[in-house]
Amino acid sequence: MAIDTTALVIGGGATGAGVARDLALRGCDVTLVDRGGLADGTSGRSHGLLHSGARYAEADEVGAEECIAENRTLRDIAGAAVADTGGLFVQLAEDDPDYFDAKRDACEAIGIPVEVVDGDEARAAVPELSEGVERAMRVPDAVVSPSRLVAANARDAADRGAAVHYGSPVEGIRVDDGEVTGVAVGGALDETVRPEVVVNATGAWAGELAAMAGVSVEMRPTRGLMVSVDYPGLGTVLNRSREPGDGDIVVPHEREAVLGTTSVAVDDPDDYERADWERERVREACAAMCPALSDATHVREWWGVRPLYEPDEADRGGRGISRGFFLLDGADEGVGNFLSVVGGKLTTYRSMAEATADAVCERLGVDEPCRTAETGLPGADDPAALDEFVADLGGPGPSDSDTVGR
Template sequence: MREIDTNVVVIGGGATGVGILRDLSLRGIPALLLEQGDLAHGTSSRFHGLLHSGGRYVVKDDKTAQECIAENKILKHIAANCIEDTSGWFVYLEGDDPNYLQSWIKGCSQVGIPVKEIPLEEAFRLEPLLTRQAIRVFEVPDATVDGFKLLWANLRSAEKYGGTYRTYCKVQSLWLENGQVIGVYAQDLITGETLQVRSKIVVNAAGTWSAEIAAMSGVDIHILKNKGSLLVFNQRMFNRVINRLRIPGDGDIFVPHETVTIFGTTSHTVELPDDHQVDEQDVTALIEMGEYLVEDIEQHRIIRAFAGIRPLYESADASDHEGRGVSRNFSILDHEKMDGVRGLVSIVGGKLTTYRLMAEKVTDWVAAKLEVHTPCRTAEEPLKNELATEVWDKARQLLGATAADKMMERLNEQAGSVVEAIARQPLLGQFVCECEMVTQAEVIHTLKDPAVHSLDDLRRQTRLGMGTCQGAYCTYRATPMIQEAFGGWERTVKEYQILLSERWRGITPVLWGEQLRESELARALYLNVLDFKAEESGE
């Protein structure tokens, strides 16, 4: 058993947990983050990628709307490399509720969300696929955010100030003595080693698993696990976020990301925190609802369906609410005051857009307990350091401006070594993934990261396989590098099996037309060219 001492243990490697680690580290508070999988493998990557302006909440949840617009401005400043400032449109359709329209306009004004009406002729010119049933269009400062980039940027910043983390390290129990949590027992899922971590405070930021963590101390908190399914189209259908101007509901938002568009979402209560299966009925329902905003939506190719779980906190006085009726606000649960358990605090609810604010508030609580008076500065200090101009110039000369910029956004301070590798061996600048413009050099660099234990980890750090081919070509091209990194063909086959099985799960609900034909091509690549057996590919 390995023994570790620290001041704070943070449980959960989603946006909130990593944001807390960064804030603690900037305040000089030693902290260790434990995550049972890879960073961003849960809700923080399984969402539509919207950086909210607050417009969706102004009518029924004005507190959340106020937090969203404030954090929207902050994140555009500190995390510009993780955000595309697309703006967003709220589209009022013929037959929609005029009373809601007026309440929405009033609500935006009250919480400080800037709204600009776009003339219809201009709207149709700028977004040709927008339905001609639109009768009014309003622009708000929505944007899109890459959850993977955001989490890794927070982590790298935390590391610079002494923060530490362990992925694939599952908390098995809380360490209690005389009604106080003094640490955790965890298992390293890679090595099998048991860790005994002593701390002064444990922060439960486990998202959909928060109730399970709290229960280890005998505390009962109610987390409503609300599943939302989404569809990925193989093209950038809009250049702006497109919302339907009505009470938030299913199938009312299109979010552009890089070369694809994400459309959603649905709302179903589930029992398991990792129930990510998408039902074909949800796909059909989403397509039907999508016709209200894109009239010929059935003509556009869907390459994937996926689902995420919203961890919604239900307080005792809100237990009659369900799904979309539960507030998207967050709560800090001081279990000493609420349950008589000292040394444990839970942060529940909220949204990715407000992750930094959530981290600030819970770190304020921790700092007060530890009598640390250093103020929070996560709203001012950028998440990345600007690289030297000569590094940017060399990368653009070697790769072209677009590919270089994408790589620099992903790698940040680590980009210099990759650029030098390409300069020494130009063949390393060849693309493994053309959709996301991932080079051989970047794949090799990332596979050397001690935190990368699988192909799925590689995907989350580089976006390899997240474009329109869904890994069919790029993963195949990466075979020699993967085989070398993972120490042989047997391990490589196992990694392919896991990754392709996950990709297949998302493809199966939308397997028709062009997507079916491409899937058959992928099958030929892996079964015939690489000589996989059918059972090995998860098919």
């Protein structure tokens, strides 16, 4: 028997769960489906950084402004899903001091709090920091638990009437007279869903999903490796103050430090090479900032696939510093009730979801404002409750499997 729904959101990562929550808060009838566990794709395979915006400040003012705004919002609404670690951008002797100065100036102009300290002060904060660190810049980076964040969004959506189905892959999309009229969903749901509006929030898989509806979404997925080592004493995020490159970030967890990352284009986000050189390069590059990481015991590793939008990547000439998002209307190709949201980053998932929900509500004639920035997530102040949500929705992804439920 077919399921009728007002909005079908496909993809249960941070953005998809955020869209479902936003629409449910506005009183919409929502169904959310994902082929695996929630946060099973890109969201649960990140390094878990909650950006301050400093990483983008000198190259993407708008993106940096969005990051610092969402950073503050998530600290307010997400509670125990966020750890307030702070961050350091460190300049090594071989790094261009002009790049550091440009980043500091841009942060100050945007309103991102920064404090420049010399190498000795930086080493007082992180005792095993390299002697080659000449100066550093404190910024309000933090660490977010993707599994907790996604699960809390999905739980809030469900508590407000949304139907949430994981382990339920989309197997086909029927289009009649320029509208999606049916979506065949297999797995645990095993039903046809008849939506008024479809939101494609499948990240790196957005092109494949869109093709089922006869819509083209050009993606350029890139893989990135994260290596987690036994290193409980870091305490703060470390960023290398240089043009983006492999191994330029270290993210602290409770007992581990996550070293990242690489950027290699892949043809298939489900089937790609895992290369030894990535492990070696990430470890070596991160150890330049903190030499003790060179010998720290390897605990685990994972690759994630970034949902990069091909036209944006082409405009920037490949690996760049911007990570904006794009809302694509299937009406441009004759499918009027099919929207795709692509690009972006975990930090800005809520604003991506807001923009997408605004577009859905415009089509539906729903005149309700977004309330996700002011409404706290359920269980936000109770880590055990958040971890129960995660367990109920498929378990944690590799990004935070060392901390969630422990």
